Amino acid sequence: MASGDALQGASGPDDVLVAEGLVRRFGDLTAVDGVSFRIRRGETYGLLGPNGAGKTTTISMVAGLIAADAGTVTVAGQRMGPAEVEPKRHIGLVPQDLAIYPELTARENLTLFGRLQGLAGAALTQRVQEVIELIGLTERAKDLSKEFSGGMKRRLNIGIGLLHQPTLLILDEPTVGVDPQSRNQILESVERLSVEGMAVLYTTHYMEEAERLCDRIGIIDSGRLQAEGTRDELVRLTSGADVIRLVGTGDTAAASTALRGLPTVQQVIADRHALQLTVNDAPAAVAQIVTSATAAGMSLADVEITRPDLESVFLHLTGKALRD
Known part of the structure; x- marks a missing residue:
């Protein structure tokens, strides 16, 4: 099991994401302090920690939204940064804040974002339908998204991130504020993604979500990755019987x-x-x-x-x- 201070070994052919030594400061505050981890194809990796631990800042650097003060991010073998375009094509980002248009239907939202991602024609129509079925909105596809429950909006938000079939899907606290039924539907959708070969980076402060979804988990607190490993590897750290x-x-x-x-x-x-x-x-x-x-x-x-x-x-x- 690797610590958060250094990656073990060289990058492998199955590594979709390699983050190494990430540091980000905001004035006198060091929000992320030397975070390193990697995600392989078909793997769901969880960043588990309380609010304010540095999870969102970490994924913002991974997605190239903000620059790291130190460290590097590589996505699908390409160096990531705010000015880079090509590696961002491999990423589907689902932020905490909803990124949908309330006056459009679910299908219209997906079609719009699909076009922005370069899809068109029959391929776009087919992919929109596939995503609608995946996120469980088939019966509500023609309804305005402003009429949706919080959980349905969250699922639509995830669908937008999936449209272009990214190599790496980043989900930042996707179940915050949703009802238990919608939360379970979201978790079921995420479980299917890694089976299909997608790499998933999942941030949460819910222990039960990390245990259910994640192949490996990085425990983050005060901007530092305290430990990482499988659930059983992490539990063995406590020496708890x-x-x-x-x-x-x-x-x-x-x-x-x-x-x-x-x-x-x-x-x-x-x-x-x-x-x-x-x-x-x-x-x-x-x-x-x-x-x-x-x-x-x-x-x-x-x-x-x-x-x-x-x-x-x-x-x-x-x-x-x-x-x-």
């Missing part, structure tokens, strides 16, 4: 004694009707634990497993909660 809670009746004292003898069990805390066990790998250990507790005379009513999550990782790395 899993917890199994056994609830039931019968001879819990004998069960407690038996369980303390298992090599997978680090600790057992007993109360009248429950045993709380600290273990290294709960999914692998739970079957033996249940068998041993039952054999010792405990009648189980419930088995609960709690595993460390990205909230635990963020707290471990930064000393504060993700939403602080």
Whole structure:
């Protein structure tokens, strides 16, 4: 697992985005401080951090909207910067602020932006229809976008970024302020994109979104990438063990004694009707634990497993909660 201070190894043929040593200052404030990461084809990479962590500033440099004070960005093998045009053709950017025309229908919005992206004729018509279906707006395609819910507007915003089939799609907090149903539809759409081979850069402060969508996650706070890796790699940084809670009746004292003898069990805390066990790998250990507790005379009513999550990782790395 690489840290945020340096990339490990040379750029590979599957790397769609390589960001290295990015720094951006606003007066005396260093908003981004030495951020490095890369995204491969077909991979969804999440930047997870609280509001103000530097996520939007980072993607603004990646998309060539603002210049970096230091560091480099390469997209599809081409150097990115505010004055560069060619690498921007490979990017679909979906900003936090909605970029749609409220007096146009969903189809008209997509057609307009498709033309701006160089599509025309039958190819444009076909692509607009494909995107309408992908974002789940088939039944509302002829309705004015000003009549849409917040979630529908967000989905249309994503559709605009997808029209020209970019190599890299950048999504900046795409589910902020939407209802749960629309949020789930947005997440389902994003899940399909990486399967189709698109590289996705996804910023969020929602832990559950990063866990659901992202192949790898960079945890960012105070402008620095604190760590990156898969969800399991990041969780291992905490050295946190899993917890199994056994609830039931019968001879819990004998069960407690038996369980303390298992090599997978680090600790057992007993109360009248429950045993709380600290273990290294709960999914692998739970079957033996249940068998041993039952054999010792405990009648189980419930088995609960709690595993460390990205909230635990963020707290471990930064000393504060993700939403602080």
